[in-house]
Amino acid sequence: MAIAAIPHDAHGEVDQLYVETRELRLQGFLLFLISDCVLFSSFIFAYLYLRNTGQGWPPPGIARLDVAFAAWNSVVLFGSGATMHYALENWKHGNFMKYMWMLIATIILGAMFLGGQGYEYHHLIFDEKVTWAGSGIFGASFFTLTGMHGFHVFMGVCYLTVLLLQTAAGTYTYQKYFGITAGTLYWHFVDVIWVVLFSIFYLL
Amino acid sequence: MSVAAAHSGGIADHIHPEPQGFVRRYVFSIDHKIIGIQYLITGFVFMMLAGLLAETIRTQLLNASGGFVSPDTYNEVYSVHGSAMVWLVIIPIATGGFGNLVFPLMIGARDVAFPWLNMLSFWIFPVSGLMLFSSFLMGAPAAGWTEYPPVSLQGAPGTTMWCAAIFLVGVSSTLTGINFLVTILKMRAPGMTFTRMPLFVWGQFATAPLLMIATTALAAALAALFMERVFGVPFYDPTKGGSPVLWQHMFWFYSHPAVYIMILPLFGIISEVLPTFSRKPIFGYKLIAFSSMAIALLGFMVWAHHMFTSGLAPFLQVLFMVMTFTIAVPTGVKIFSWIATLWGGKIHYSTAMLFALGFLALFTFGGITGVFLAAVPTDLDLHGTYFVVGHFHYVLVGGSLMGVFAGMYYWFAKMSGRLLNETLGKVHFWLFFVGFNMTFLPMHWLGFMGMPRWVATYDPQFQFWNRFESVGSYIMTLGILCFFINVIYSIRAGKKAGPNPWNARTLEWQIPSPPNYYNFKHIPTVYGLPYDFSQPLPYTGLEDELTDSPPAQLTGAHH
Amino acid sequence: MVEQKAQATSLGRGFWIATAVMAVAAVAGAIYWVYAPIESWVPSIILTAHQVDVFFRFLAAVGTAIYVFVVGYIVYFTIVFGAKKTDPPDAIGVQIHDNHKLEFWWTFFPTLLVVIIAIVSYLIWAEIILKPASGVVVEAIGHQFNFTFRYPQINGEVTDEIHLPVNVPVTLNLTSSDVIHSFWVPAMRLKNDTIPGMVTAIKFTPYRTGRYPIICAQFCGTLHSTMNKQVLVVEDEASFNAWYHGMQLKNAHVSNALPSTSGTIALTGGDAAAGQALFSQKCSACHALGPFDQKIVGPGLRGVLHDPKHPTLVDGDPATPENAAKILQQGFTGPMGTMPNATTNGLSDKDIANVVAYLNSLK
């Protein structure tokens, strides 16, 4: 049976053990995000390095990327960042239903972003004949980086779906909701990475 | 007691029930001490294999015309030797091994922050080690531990296996780094401020961010090489628009910090062993702690000193050269402080101390030859020669490996409850010390006179010194053999150690050997640095550690 | 606990005697390096090699001096401050923690030394690296597993040896046809990698005649060990000229005169049959004769110059023989990768004309 409001803890007090482990997990999670960020940075460095050693960009013969479409898709992703932010805020303020709707909106927007990216890939691969392995350093860096990012979004959507089911089942309480904090942090992280990727691939 | 009491109910005082059954206790254990020992055992097994490869190298080089193995096999042998010694021996032993074993005890914690993650980190390590060695079955990687493309793109299928194996062991390193960092930041006992942390903990604290950040950059480089080899995605192949120099940047952005991953924890061990056996406070505690952090930070800014001949822009050559020089300063400060620690001491010539002293002498030599390589004018001559091989074996074998042995003779008592045999230990030390210098000292002039690295055959004019080196390496092997015999013998029949055989003052020595699975019955409170031999111990809350009484939480009504 | 009170206040006479001994040893070591017969170990044949040697002596002298003190104090302290049998078991050392003055000085001196080393190495670095290109130009190309050398005015390739006139500045352009190698002449105290897809240059002036080994100093595959058979020959001007003209004469009939990497190529009179032979030698590894989409490394070339579906070449220019010749001459990097230029493919202008004639015949 799904519940309709945020459960409170039995004693109304969170025990010391939970507070301390939450702190540990939060810090561990932040450090994980930092090293994930280094992973992206390394590939971004690789891309910029290759781009600078090559002769001109985008290389001749490669269709220009569709900036307008990607911009709309970005708006979708940033929108999902906003809804995720409000989901967490609503949880903190005890608005269970609003939290649920915001979370669902985030999941849908995330999935829409993935759909948009799928469309873009399809167009590039089948109409423009730009592929991962067959289009030189352009295909290599574009598909690797956006693919990595897309994979992160995909993992995020999966995680948020699990979160949705968990909240519906009453896993989190008014005071114990580390899973939601972590999900929010992760989602914002993925957003920020996209800002960088969008700038260097579509605007630069 | 009041400080500790304030924490009751939190993780600091939380004791999990002791796991039952062999598998939960010793195989899939989540106890940091067991995991530390697992790392050490696995690391030493890989050391035997990688050492066997080293002796294969030396046997091949007995004759100028080679002949012991084919050139292809020779290339595979030193590539796997280098990779294994770095990723499967020194890094796991120094961080996962000694780190896990000792530093949670030193900061008065019951375990690391994420014990399950710790278990995962460990189990990735033997798996990736087996993957690396199994690459011999399909044609091992043969382009050196640095696997520069394009030649590594032509390499045998085992090269792909190499990518996967090193990637995995890197994941393990990254997780360990995160785990250790959180543990040190969040789980120190009450009163254990940063300026009261033992220097071994500082060593791990400086290493953890390197593990976390640098290793991830390596993961990216390896993933790209993997994709290029398997799917033909062009990153490094110049005929497809890629750049082989890109790999060098990404690889060395990791691998230079990695050499500090391989030395900072060992600096930490030296900083514990020297005061204990000199019966003296460490000299210049703050500067030693601070310089570790400085080295870790500077370590990120010097990577291109491995690439002076790789078409680097001239101004970058100068920049990286000068940045590299600066590292001599914090390192020098450490060396001088350690020497000053000896002054006025009451020095006990234990085996651990001998290894620590050997470390000082040999590491300094390697550091100074490092400065020759850091200077572009001399590096343009010496790069790619045996001079470089001499340099890094002085810092890695004379430094890191000596540090590992110092740590083993020191902490073996803590992990097993028995002492390693001192006589055999001294035989080990002297064979190793003499053999080491015979093996690696002549490499410097061989390199200068024109002997390049990575060669299965060489100019006959160099044969005398190569034979001399090979003989030295056999002597060194005898020394290490003594060590392994010592360990096996002492585990069964060594002298009982008692809780504190060295009269040392850090926390791990104030509890039984081996410690109980929960480490401390009460979390102690710390009042000062552990190095004041004239003062009473700066801890409270340890009163019944050496009695038979079980900890209160296990008898009491804890949930 | 029994402290060593006696030494707490002063360093003692033994310390100063030991220091004096170390100082003598350090100075002796340093002097050894100043006069060490480095050139009898490896000759030095260019001006900067001599400077590198001077710098090496300096580093070795400083390094030896530092090292003598480090090891000297370790040994001295270890002996003098050893615990004695007569000491009570709980005897401890002097309980000092630090000494700010001392710590300042041993941070300051290495810093100063580092600054000096940095300045000296910068000056010598500038001598080696910041030379204007001038004099004889030679091209060295690394292959698995040898180097080949080329001179602009000599037709064809001159394998195995570089001949250089003494006392004339040389610019050596380095590149590779496959993997990374490193061109090292120990007698020049100088090396540089030969990197595929990149040209780097080293500049030097030999001042001593003789034959000196060239060694590959970067792992490059199975037979890296054997890539040390080539020789650098420095000779007086007369012998050099004799050799040079001899090579010119010898290679005069060789058809593949060196390619020019700029300027237009006369395409008239291209021989399609000769072009076809060259194509199967030099191009078919990357190009099939099938349709554009049939890709090996580069596109399939059937009808490149006549295919209505592909009115332009990969660089966007119209598919004319002239533009194809340009791609062959200058190379091109596009989405599929890099089409090597004429230097790398080893095509003379005449060859290009022939191959283009052949391409033009593909309908």
Ligand code: HEA
């Ligand atoms: C920490 C790292 C480390 C360590 C400890 C060592 C240890 C040794 N190394 Fe190695 N070495 C490297 C890291 C290390 N090395 C690296 C990174 C490279 C570069 C590779 C490359 O270029 O790609 C290299 C390369 C290298 C070369 C150059 C190869 C070449 O360029 O052609 C040589 C040559 O002599 C060498 C020798 C040795 C020797 C003799 C030892 C000895 O100290 C080994 C002593 C240890 C033992 C002998 C083990 C003892 C074992 C037993 C006693 C048990 C017997 C075994 C069984 C019963 C199974 N090493």
Ligand code: HEA
């Ligand atoms: C534990 C590992 C370790 C450590 C600690 C170091 C430490 C240093 N290394 Fe080394 N290095 C390696 C492992 C290590 N290295 C390896 C494995 C390679 C080869 C990789 C490969 O190609 O396979 C390598 C290669 C290497 C190169 C590239 C050479 C080449 O390929 O051309 C260079 C160049 O700058 C270099 C420099 C240095 C310097 C300046 C230090 C400094 O940190 C040293 C600082 C210490 C001192 C200087 C001594 C103490 C100081 C004093 C007593 C003060 C007074 C001294 C002075 C003022 C000079 N190292």
Ligand code: CUA
């Ligand atoms: Cu060419 Cu090594």
Ligand SMILES: [Cu+2]
């Ligand atoms: Cu380095």
